[in-house]
Amino acid sequence: MAEVSTAGSGVGARVRRKEDDRLLRGRGRFVGDIALVGMKExxxxxxxxAHATITGIGIPEEHRGAVFTWxxxxAGGVKPxxxxxxxxxxKVSEQPALADGKVRFVGEPVAVCVAASRAEAEDIAASVFVDYAELPVNSDMLEAVKxxxxxxxDHWPDNVFLETNVGGTIAEIAATAPVKVSRTIRTARQCMVPLEGKGVVVHWDRHVEQLVLTTSTQMPHIVRAGLSECLDLDQGLIRVVAPDVGGGFGWKGLLQPEExxxxxxxxxxxxPVRWTEDRREHLVAAANAxxxxxxxxxxxxERGRLLGVEADAWVDAGAYSVYPFSACLEAAQVGSILPGPYDFAHYRCRTFSVCTNKPPIVPxxxxxxxxxxxxxxxxxxxxxxxxxxxPWQVRLENLVPPEKMPFDNVTRKHFDSGDYPESVRRAxxxxxxxxxxxxxxxxxxxxxxxxxxxATCCEQSAHGTAVYHGWGIPMVPGHEQAQARITPDGGLELRVGVQSHGQSMETTFAQVAHEVLGIPLEKIKLVHGDTGLTPYSTGTWGSRSMVMAGGAVATACRTLAERLCRIGAHLMQAAGPEAVVLKDxxxxxxxAAVTVREIAHTWYRAPQLLPADVDRGGLEVTAGYKPGSDHGTFSYATHAVAVAVDPxxxxxxxxxxxxxxxxxTMVNPMVVDGQIYGGVAQGVGTALYERMPYDAEGQPLASTFMDYLIPGFTEVPHVRIIHMLTPSPYTEFGVKGIGEGGxxxxxxxLCNAINDALKPLGVIVTNAPMTPEVxxxxxxxxxGTA
Amino acid sequence: MKAVDFDYAQPATLDAALALLSRDDVMVRPVAGSQSLGPMLNLRLAQPELLVDITRIPELQAIRREGDRLVIGACVTHARLEDGDYPDVTRGVLPSVAAVIAYRAVRNRGTIGGSLAHADPAADWVNVLTALGAEVVIAGAGGRRTVPMTGFILGVFETDLQPGEIVAEIHVPALSERARWGYCKVCRKTGEFSHATGAVLIDPARGLWRCVAGATSGKPVVIDGPALFEGGCTEAAMAAHLAGSPAADDPIALRTHTVALKRAIAQVMS
Structure with missing residues (x-):
């Protein structure tokens, strides 16, 4: 393993982002920036x-060729x-890309209209008359399970996608525990609100005879797989490209009906056609989290030492199961992760993924x-x-102590490393x-x-094969691959199947490669987010990219390093590859020294100088990687907040x-800090502002940012970050995923802080967002009414 | 969403604008800063056939002192009122209030006349100009008429404007040197529309004691007279004044409006 240094531009260095020159000058290329000749909107x-049978769709005669329904x-062979x-x-749901005789949530696509401009397409949409025979609505998950x-x-016996039961009996503890506290706790339905909405441009490329879907996605390879299944088109006939993507947060981690x-x-x-999600469509049809x-x-x-926890949990999963994560991932995850890094012995949790007349839940x-x-x-x-x-004392005493690491908790989650109590002390x-x-x-x-x-949290990242095989959903992460290729002038191209939409991979993967090969960052080019150019990957989700694809980049670069050394040794007439080192x-x-540039020149342009037994794979390697443990990594944090509540x-x-x-290990501490700042901003939104209210008819009551509040820069606090640094024993360089914890x-x-403030008044709040009304x-x- | 297809005119004179606005063969709407109408157009909540942009009419852009009053053209932006390149007769009310309207980007385009014509109960000018005792000069094809703020705002998004009329000027009376004012609005975040607004003015030299509870479910609630300021300024007294008004739709709304008013009054009394 290469030595980790914090200087220079390798792993650990606070390097400025390569992608910022493009993005901060407004020169990125997003779906909305693409114009193809003859493109329709x-x-x-x-x-x-929210719930109705479609009894008729009236299309004006003059628009008959411009409107399409399920x-x-x-008839064209498209499958749900x-x-x-x-x-x-x-229970399996089938989601037709356009409603098939029935609508199940407000905002569900019913028909699509094609025109030269979006405004004209909307004119046509306004002229389409759909007859709805309204049905009773499930607007609340607790009612929907009754x-x-x-x-x-209609063909289901009830409205539950899945019920899970985790843990065993807890009756004995319940009967004897000196302290018992119960709460009813709720979080609101939210929108993810990326800066850039979803968008997709599609055309058939005659040259390569491929359908090219340029889409704002986090997982191009998975979109290709799903699309292939729906269109019954070979995957080889489909290329999915993610251009610059302005934030995803999960909303771009699925196959969309609109795609x-x-x-x-x-x-x-x-x-060529394009669809661009506008903000109203997002707030209404994508209130899904x-x-x-x-x-x-x-x-x-009596000291507050946890003896056991039991819970029933409901997750409003909306109307359909999304591809690939399914409708049950979130609720089933609740059952397995509720105990977190706490060390207690008795646990029982029952979860329900409830099907309602709301947009499908997305992680x-x-x-x-x-x-x-x-x-x-x-x-x-x-x-x-x-x-x-x-509370901090009770928290600290219940957290897994460092001497128990690695630690398997009551649900057999494998915590790889760390000192959780110390994070509380420092906070x-x-x-x-x-x-x-x-x-x-x-x-x-x-x-x-x-x-x-x-609040102390943990963040499992780089989820492994076994657990996803256990979910049995359409996607199981296996070995992550990366391709590394020395260019003829001594630069480096990296190709990864994950997709960078704010994660800074153009910089951080270059830092990883630089750590191994010493090639300067400006000569390292990352190619990502394109099924035509990159190895298969399940994509960017679950804080996995640095652990998985970063690990693959390091692995590929190590193989390249060996080949460079072998050729270099030959060129210097050294005794053999073990007699040389690759440095700077x-x-x-x-x-004696021979540069990577000279070695590259030799391989590509002066092959007559190569040794007879040179590795014929050349200066191009595709390598696969998995961490030493299939359980992923656990990063963690303790957040501390002081508030003033105006009663x-x-x-x-x-x-x-x-x-x-x-x-x-942080590959780039500035990037880690950025992830935390951004995450906290969204967490503040969840805590204090964001809520999509629904009435009893399933109507979303917010459709603009006037009604759906998100925190702005005056509401997001200045966050002071303190790093601890416990390398994972299982990963390259000891990195852990960090994309979500913030x-x-x-x-x-914030809830605990608000309740601490309200203590003199003898009241508590337990529901998010904690609005003035609550x-x-x-x-x-x-x-509380929220 | 995109707006429906509409025609657009940008007349150079008020007369030309009024002529266009009096057309009855098309659905016509005036537009100034477009900070409320713009979103309504894009959401297709407003679908005019002709949009008359009145921001290039010089007389609607002017601010002038006229005796004991300040005359503000309808198309003067919030930003300009914030920046203060005019003889402020309000002892700081205009620039201070302008500075807390939405965000600077909105203030750069949004206008005082547009805000009044839109008549959102949560809008700052709707409530502050009521507290100041301002008057609105309305222009139409038939001439001009002057209406006090209390008669101009009739309800939620409802004004005394008749078809073909626009707001031309706002007349703000000068405050005396001993005048004091207070302003408090309750917003969940910077730039958000107010949930409860308290606007207070006392100008004993002119015999004025006025409290306004705004951002209600109706027109601003005006409480005139010195009672609230003379030792009777208890929450109970305020709540009694607001009871039955559009500020008292539910207990929490009433409570919040009472607090906004109390805090505005406290600024005057301090």
């Missing part, structure tokens, strides 16, 4: 009702999207962890309150808890209430925010 007719697609799970009892609830899928429709239209019309409900009880001893940054952390961390504070101790010190407690005691001149809250971009032996108007001001986190803990930390309702002694 698409607009969708979307359902205005009948047209089905099927995202199955192998978990026993999973007997007699209207059925979203299927656009692909079919492009083939049918033999024309985070909605959890918990009935949870914690049992503890959003942190996936189930944000909700799970919100629930579990509230319970730690509740236990602390019950035993009269500081307590960094936030200055004593000072806040003194200020709390003194009271604020403006009558606001001060509170401090903590040159192969050296004693005082008169229910508003919360964040006064200080500290994140103590352990990402293992978004996991903020709702929990806080004022709690203070008024009413039940």
């Amino acid at each position: 698409l607009a969708f007719v979307r359902s205005p009702v 009948a047209d697609l089905a 999207i099927r995202a199955v799970s192998g978990l026993p009892g999973f 007997p007699g609830a209207p059925k979203v899928h 299927v429709v656009a692909a079919w239209i492009a083939m049918r019309l033999d024309r 985070r909605e959890h409900h918990y009935e949870i009880t914690a049992y503890a001893d 959003y940054r942190g996936v189930a962890r944000t909700g799970v952390c919100f629930a579990m961390e509230q319970m730690i504070d509740a236990v602390a309150d019950a035993v009269g101790r500081e 307590v010190a960094a936030i200055g808890l004593d000072g806040w407690r003194a200020r709390q005691k003194a009271g604020e001149p403006d009558g606001r209430l001060i509170g401090v809250g903590f 971009g040159a192969v050296t032996a004693g005082g 008169e108007i229910g508003q919360v001001e964040i006064l200080d925010y500290v994140v103590v986190e352990d990402a293992g 978004a996991i803990a903020p709702p929990a930390a 806080i004022l309702s709690a203070i008024a002694g009413q039940r």
